[in-house]
Amino acid sequence: MSDKERIPAIEGGDPVRKEKIDYGRQWINDDDVKEVSKTLLSDFITCGPKVEELEHKLESYTGAKFASVCSNGTAALHLACAAAGVGPGDEVITTPLTFMASANCALYCGATPVFADVDINTYNIDPKSIREKITDKTKAVVAVDYTGQCCDFDEIRKICDEHKLVLIEDAAHSIGSAYNGKVVSGKVGSYADLTCFSFHPVKTITGGEGGAVLTNNEEYARKVKLLRSHGIVRNHGEFIDECDENLEGIWYYEQQMLGFNYRMTDFQAALLCSQMNRLDFFVSRRKEIVARYNEAFKDLDGLIVQQEIPESDTSRHLYVIRLDLKKLKCTRKQFFDAMSAENVQCQVHYVPVYWMPVYHKMRHQKGECPVAEEVYSGIMSIPLYPKLTDSDVEDVIKAVTKLVNYYHV
Ligand SMILES: *Cc1c(COP(=O)(O)O)cnc(C)c1O
Numbered sequence: 001m002s003d004k005e006r007i008p009a010i011e012g013g014d015p016v017r018k019e020k021i022d023y024g025r026q027w028i029n030d031d032d033v034k035e036v037s038k039t040l041l042s043d044f045i046t047c048g049p050k051v052e053e054l055e056h057k058l059e060s061y062t063g064a065k066f067a068s069v070c071s072n073g074t075a076a077l078h079l080a081c082a083a084a085g086v087g088p089g090d091e092v093i094t095t096p097l098t099f100m101a102s103a104n105c106a107l108y109c110g111a112t113p114v115f116a117d118v119d120i121n122t123y124n125i126d127p128k129s130i131r132e133k134i135t136d137k138t139k140a141v142v143a144v145d146y147t148g149q150c151c152d153f154d155e156i157r158k159i160c161d162e163h164k165l166v167l168i169e170d171a172a173h174s175i176g177s178a179y180n181g182k183v184v185s186g187k188v189g190s191y192a193d194l195t196c197f198s199f200h201p202v203k204t205i206t207g208g209e210g211g212a213v214l215t216n217n218e219e220y221a222r223k224v225k226l227l228r229s230h231g232i233v234r235n236h237g238e239f240i241d242e243c244d245e246n247l248e249g250i251w252y253y254e255q256q257m258l259g260f261n262y263r264m265t266d267f268q269a270a271l272l273c274s275q276m277n278r279l280d281f282f283v284s285r286r287k288e289i290v291a292r293y294n295e296a297f298k299d300l301d302g303l304i305v306q307q308e309i310p311e312s313d314t315s316r317h318l319y320v321i322r323l324d325l326k327k328l329k330c331t332r333k334q335f336f337d338a339m340s341a342e343n344v345q346c347q348v349h350y351v352p353v354y355w356m357p358v359y360h361k362m363r364h365q366k367g368e369c370p371v372a373e374e375v376y377s378g379i380m381s382i383p384l385y386p387k388l389t390d391s392d393v394e395d396v397i398k399a400v401t402k403l404v405n406y407y408h409v
Contacts, residue, residue, distance in 0.1 A: 008406055010334075010341035016402065017395045023347040024202040024318075027282070027387045032274045039270035047229075050269035055212075057276045058197075062189030064214035066221030069269060070228045073172045073198025075262040076211035077105035080194040081140065083213070083223035084166040086111045090139035094170075095125040096352040096372045098144040102170045103353045111139065112362075115354055117369040121307035123147070123320070123379075126371070127155035134159075140166040143192070145174035147320055147349075147381075148204075148286075150188065150312035154181040157191075172198035175205065176283035176315030189214040194224075199268075204282055204317055205275035207268035223257070231259030283315040285386035289393055290316045293382070296397040302327040302404040304378070318349055319384040321400065322375065330407040336380055338407075342399040346380040 007013030039050055051069055058067035070076050086092060092106035096115045103113035116129035124146050141160055143151040151169075160167040169192035171177075178187045189195045194217075197203075199210030213224045226233070234253045236243060243252060275282075297305050304322040308314060323332055330338070332348075339346045352372050354364035367373070383396050 006402070006406065008338045008341065008403055009343075010338040015342045016398045017343050020343045020345055021383045021388070021392055021396065022345050023381050023383050024385050025387065026201040026206045027278075027385070028206075028271075029278075031277070032271055035270045035274040036267050039267045042266070044266050046263060046265045048266040050266040050273060051264055054264075054269040054273050054276070057273060058189070058212055058214065061276065061279065062187045062195075062214055064189045064195065065216040066218065067189075067212055067214050068221060068224045068228065069210065069212045069264045069272075070224075070262040071211065071264055072209045073196060073200065073203075073211040074101040074104070075228070075260070076196035076198070076213045077101055077142070077168070077170060078108045078260075079224045079227050079262060080168050080196050080213050080220075081105045081109045081111070081142075082227050083220045084140055084168065084194060086139050086166075089137060091135060091137040092140045092142060093130055093133050093138060094142040095144050095146070096354050096369045097123055097146060097375060098170065098350055098353060099172070100350075100353045100356060101172075102142050102144050103359075105142065106140075112137075113353075113359075114138070115364070115369050115372075117371045118146075118375060119152075120371050120375065122149060122309060123306060123375050124149060124151045125156075127152050127159060129369075130156065130159055134163055134165075138163065138165055140168055142168045142170050144170040144172075145177065145188065147306065147314075148173040148177050148317040149306070149308060149314045150174060150177055150179040152309065152311075153179050153184040153191065154311065157184050160193075167193045169195040171195045172200075172203060173317035174315065175203075176279060178313040179311055180313060181311040190216070193217060194220055199272055204286070204315065205272060205279055207264065207272040207275070210264055210268050210272060226257055227259040228262040229259060230261060231255050231257035282386045286316050286384065289384055289388060290314075290319060292393055293319055293384075293397065297321065297400070300401060300404055302408050303400070316384060318381040320349065320379050320381050322378040323380075325378055327409055328404070328407045329409050330403075332378055332380065335403055335407065338403050339380070339382075339399055342402070344383060344396050344399045346382055348376075348379060349381050350376075352376055
């Protein structure tokens with residue numbers, strides 16, 4: 001290997017490739033565009049048949065009894081907490097290694113987020129830490145399937161049942177994954193009390209924006225649908241108050257709860273229906289790329305690969321590498337910048353939620369979850385999306401390998 005190839009681009013060598021690769025991106029094809037155009041020119045561009053079609057598709061894909069789509073994943077989490085009855089005085093346990101929406105949803109309901117630490121090998125919320133954080137105020141657990149790998153749901157389900165907690169799964173990363181355990185099993189969306197998806201463009205399928213709440217509980221589903229549209233009921237048969245049918249006609253509606261406008265448009269639903277047709281393909285392509293990365297990195301000294309639990313059949317949303325910083329003479333920031341200079345754009349998921357000023361003010365402090373902070377200090381997400389070609393994948397591997405070898409002590 002020549003020096004030009006061996007030396008990182010950031011130190012004056014040649015980059016592994018000329019064009020930049022992003023860490024994640026959507027894949028929109030002609031069918032998607034056709035479906036969206038058709039809906040735009042139809043009678044309904046919101047609250048129409050495509051929203052219902054998408055909900056049925058999600059129900060049959062996941063096996064959940066009820067799917068309710070909404071404007072984004074954050075709204076889905078808020079709706080799930082609200083439907084579960086999370087309110088002032090309650091505590092909601094979640095992981096700090098997540099997008100802040102997983103904790104903010106408790107705050108939206110006037111409840112207090114509590115952070116449990118993660119497992120050092122899987123980076124998912126650690127059931128032992130959940131147990132330690134339970135108090136008599138705990139109402140729910142928001143378990144995040146970090147990178148798409150299912151949490152330890154056999155154990156988490158047991159804990160929730162013992163303490164009568166609502167199990168909410170933040171499945172923003174994990175549509176297409178499944179859990180095959182002793183207590184819990186099935187596709188993601190089918191087993192938690194409430195499961196939330198996000199359809200942001202970096203996620204596995206996209207509506208531009210979008211989210212969904214899945215549940216097998218009819219009462220939760222009814223509340224989610226009510227709350228996503230102002231808490232308004234139009235069917236006179238469902239009214240709480242008396243309504244004088246001689247004076248009030250079909251225009252009359254009743255607001256039964258303080259809801260929101262978290263609706264999804266029909267053209268977003270049309271895009272998502274079309275994307276759902278390719279979900280199995282997206283999942284299998286992601287699995288192929290992950291298998292290639294796992295193979296390439298398994299013996300690369302200086303790098304730690306995220307461990308998988310056998311119960312999780314994972315559709316990976318993110319591929320996270322962790323630098324073994326004791327073995328490298330660079331910082332995570334230097335490595336990250338060096339990857340950019342190779343034209344491989346990485347991202348870091350995530351800065352611990354309680355490090356944010358909003359959470360400082362609630363007396364959270366650095367050091368609260370030491371394992372999550374340890375994991376955070378070494379991680380970055382390398383590119384992973386179905387549209388990556390095999391040669392893109394090899395370039396990413398080359399860049400990682402080159403830098404790990406160069407910076408190895
Ligand atoms: C993306 C994401 C969300 C929020 O979804 P939006 O659709 O962007 O609102 C919530 N939790 C996790 C873990 C996410 O990755």
